[in-house]
Amino acid sequence: MKLALSAPANSLLDNEIQITGSKSETNRLLLLQALFPNLKIDNVSNSDDAEVMQKGLAIANGTVDIHHAGTAMRFLTSYFATQEGKTIVLTGSKRMKERPIKILVEALRSLGAAIEYVEEEGYPPLKITGKKLKHNKVSLPANISSQYISSLILVAPSLPDGLEIELVGKITSVPYIKMTLGLLDEIGIVATFKDNTIEVMPKDEVTSKTMTVESDWSAASYFYSIVALAEIGSKIKLSSYKEHSLQGDSVLASIYQQFGVSTTYSENSIWLEKNGEQLADSVELDLSNAPDIAQTIAVTCYGLGMGCHLTGLHTLPIKETDRLAAMKTELEKFGATVSITEESLTLESNNLIGSGAAVDTYNDHRMAMAFAPLAMKTNFFVNDAGVVSKSYPDFWKDMELVGFKVATV
Template identity: 30%
Template structure:
């Protein structure tokens, strides 16, 4: 039986868009900040954090590790325990959250006893063996309980010794971020060498380093293909503001580009390094005007008689902006 089509809806814009758009907080920053706050000593507050399936999975997993989190209002409060995680009596369900699974596989090694991390059927198909091998290289004890190098995984406790380890980051930069986030709690300095010097989605590792430094870590690249984290050096608690999500902001920016209008999105730091803000440079190449102020980004599309120019762009470093740009490209 053929389903009936919905009635046609005519959309007649009054003119080019001119709007100020509030965008939700960044998922990538929220989950990184949640983990840093959980490992810090004392209470941290997170303003503008994103409420989503991924961040709820991270919050619930941290709660299972003994970290009290109050997320009732716009300001979340995280009672950090200086790296002293608890040992849950049941497996932790990370659901379908890749960042939760990977970040906590590394962080759970800091617990004094075994921690099992499991997730959805799809999560059980996402390999994690590259991360586990690197953790073992830093002295952690981790077992893969799933098939073909996939979750569930069990960390056996005892912490991270530190030292130097190799990490294959050709499949996912989240493996590198996971190691970095736990590294300040190793017993000695941590150095990570990238296999073949390769690192996909480098901007997300830069974002991890930025969040870690905001919590007091001393970390960064130490020559080509090597990262260094000073340890032991616990995170410091404090008050942190989560930037808007650049992936979500891509859509109002796209609306400005298509209509020849103007959109302003507040909340971005002038030196923001979120990967998907690379879309702004692409929009400029297509004929848009982009202005980055101290706490706001403004995009204005070209006037109707000018139109958008086509571009050839490699979006490997900011893949989450592909859909928004695809819509814009259809008007070029």
């Protein structure tokens, strides 16, 4: 599906949007629910990733295809490794088979897991024979994707003696680890995170409880970008959000102050409003704790004519696509000057924005959604726009609710 995008007829925005539950929280809670069936979940994400996770957890034996869902691949690897009597082949898309998983597999093997590589060493597909894991200590590099660490934390309560995880080196993506630990705390599982050591106590069962998933802050990032690029006085209300969120991407509220967007919390909602504050020529941000919003921020800066130097992005090359290379290629289609390293992106300030470009999305939902707000400034096309269903199936409908013209071509 190829879409043509153009700006709302009224440049002064005033809208309300209800956003689906967080994919990150949903997938964590779905795994915990599989381990502790008396948990109930409200406001489940309607994303492809959450649907794949639910289907995967329901399979006892055979093949589980998680398509492009990296979170499901990491979480289900640990889950099936702990399920006695289940034998699963865990596979995914062509891109998923190129995304490394060796560090997690080796960690699980050190605990006693039976996992084999079906094709290439270090990569999916995996053949997993579930068994009781008797060891309770594991060591991991601290700078890896937090999903590896969260994957182990989530299954830890079901292990006979719980789990002690030692993280070696400088820890990145701390908020996602804290999100996982926060959810454990909410259901009564004791866990500690001190210095570079995480300890999770074993738990046979938890008290029956309904967990309500907060709406997705990553999804909110696109509306922050829209407001930043809109006329002063524009505002958008987003539901349902908490002022004290478990999600690392809630840092958006403070980051987007630098782009002239103020955030007001009100009854499980947030109001985003474009103020008239003077903007800097360029910004420098370390996004090691929130790498998923890097693409949105880069596009926002370009739309505002600002430069940026974004660091802490070492996990982006192994996402759905190499996000750093993809951002450079697509921004340059509009006339941007971009340089990248293995862990950074630098955009030069530029007040000229080209029109008529066709943005490629590389099977990456965030490429489509990060670029969409740029339609506030110029008309362009998005190729394979349906990829947004991975995390936010209603995205294009919500863009139309804001007033954007979205046409299939």
